[in-house]
Amino acid sequence: MTYLQSVKWEEDALVLLDQRLLPTKQEYVRLETAEAAWHAIKDLTVRGAPAIGMAAAYGLYLGIRHSAQETFDGFWAEMREQSDYLNASRPTAVNLGWALRRMEQKAQEEKHLPISELKAVLLDEAKRIQDSDEAACRAIGEYGAELLQDGMGILTHCNAGGLATGRYGTALSPIYIAAEKGVHVKVYADETRPVLQGARLTAYELQEAGIDVTLICDNMAAMVMKNGWVDGVIVGADRIAANGDTANKIGTYGVALLAKAHNIPFYVAAPLSTIDIMTPDGSAIPIEERDESEITIGFGTRTAPEGVKVYNPAFDVTPHEYITGIITEKGIIRAPFAESIHNLMNNE
Numbered sequence: 174m175t176y177l178q179s180v181k182w183e184e185d186a187l188v189l190l191d192q193r194l195l196p197t198k199q200e201y202v203r204l205e206t207a208e209a210a211w212h213a214i215k216d217l218t219v220r221g222a223p224a225i226g227m228a229a230a231y232g233l234y235l236g237i238r239h240s241a242q243e244t245f246d247g248f249w250a251e252m253r254e255q256s257d258y259l260n261a262s263r264p265t266a267v268n269l270g271w272a273l274r275r276m277e278q279k280a281q282e283e284k285h286l287p288i289s290e291l292k293a294v295l296l297d298e299a300k301r302i303q304d305s306d307e308a309a310c311r312a313i314g315e316y317g318a319e320l321l322q323d324g325m326g327i328l329t330h331c332n333a334g335g336l337a338t339g340r341y342g343t344a345l346s347p348i349y350i351a352a353e354k355g356v357h358v359k360v361y362a363d364e365t366r367p368v369l370q371g372a373r374l375t376a377y378e379l380q381e382a383g384i385d386v387t388l389i390c391d392n393m394a395a396m397v398m399k400n401g402w403v404d405g406v407i408v409g410a411d412r413i414a415a416n417g418d419t420a421n422k423i424g425t426y427g428v429a430l431l432a433k434a435h436n437i438p439f440y441v442a443a444p445l446s447t448i449d450i451m452t453p454d455g456s457a458i459p460i461e462e463r464d465e466s467e468i469t470i471g472f473g474t475r476t477a478p479e480g481v482k483v484y485n486p487a488f489d490v491t492p493h494e495y496i497t498g499i500i501t502e503k504g505i506i507r508a509p510f511a512e513s514i515h516n517l518m519n520n521e
């Protein structure tokens with residue numbers, strides 16, 4: 174399988190695959206400041222919840238690596254400021270805040286170190302966040318692959334594949350791992366309006382990996398299900414509330430309703446870092462609204478009248494009652510989700 178790494182630490186800089194350019198161009202951008210990382214997260218150069226978390230962790234290191242502070246208190250004040258700044262780049266994916274908190278916790282644990290050594294420890298922590306995320310994605314794939322059988326049709330929405338994280342991704346990981354074991358499914362990839370992560374990224378990476386993929390417009394999912402071509406849905410997540418309600422790319426809720434209507438199991442695949450036990454239910458998940466130009470001038474051509482009112486939420490929330498199971502690196506959890514999530518997170 175072709176493996177395009179979307180987040181790398183290379184020669185003292187954060188290096189990101191520019192996901193806005195795929196599938197026609199593969200270009201990496203080199204970022205050396207927290208401001209550059211903030212903009213890359215905001216403008217979707219790097220995207221997908223876990224990758225946003227990794228980029229933020231490296232971004233925080235970039236923000237403090239030249240700090241002239243000599244005491245921990247001074248350094249900590251600067252670090253908190255940079256962390257709050259990066260945390261404000263996008264509101265929905267909880268992995269962003271999760272990764273920043275993990276960096277802060279590391280700084281507190283190692284506060285006795287001289288500042289120069291503490292900086293090195295923080296860079297190591299960012300690398301560890303990336304490594305543990307990639308391992309979690311592989312484990313998600315192992316659990317999820319058990320749900321798949323040769324010849325099944327699987328529908329997915331947005332990009333929660335290797336381009337959203339490491340080699341395997343979250344929602345696509347079961348498909349890749351199953352293929353490694355000789356179990357081949359047929360994937361239907363929703364193109365995912367407005368910015369087409371499904372078309373540009375999911376269809377691209379599955380095709381590169383030699384997986385049978387068929388691209389459909391979002392509004393074709395019902396027909397494809399009615400035709401009997403879909404045996405299961407697997408999507409990623411940007412934030413999962415304590416009761417299992419799940420925020421994912423806009424359109425996911427509609428897919429879940431369709432799956433329910435057609436009696437098709439609907440799975441969410443996500444690492445534990447995407448579960449936010451501080452958010453009681455979906456109504457408390459902040460939903461990012463993005464610029465109207467994503468809809469009116471999507472790809473360089475104006476497709477709507479000047480001045481038309483536009484509503485552009487980037488995510489929606491699927492209530493837990495439409496979710497068959499959540500595939501995590503610790504196994505598949507099922508209803509009652511509040512209880513399953515509580516048990517899972519308290520055993521961590």
Ligand SMILES: CSC[C@@H](O)[C@@H](O)C(=O)COP(=O)(O)O
Nearest residue numbers: 220221222331333337409410422
């Ligand atoms: C792996 S993140 C979950 C995805 O399914 C999806 O919602 C996503 O990639 C997030 O969207 P994006 O706005 O591209 O960052």
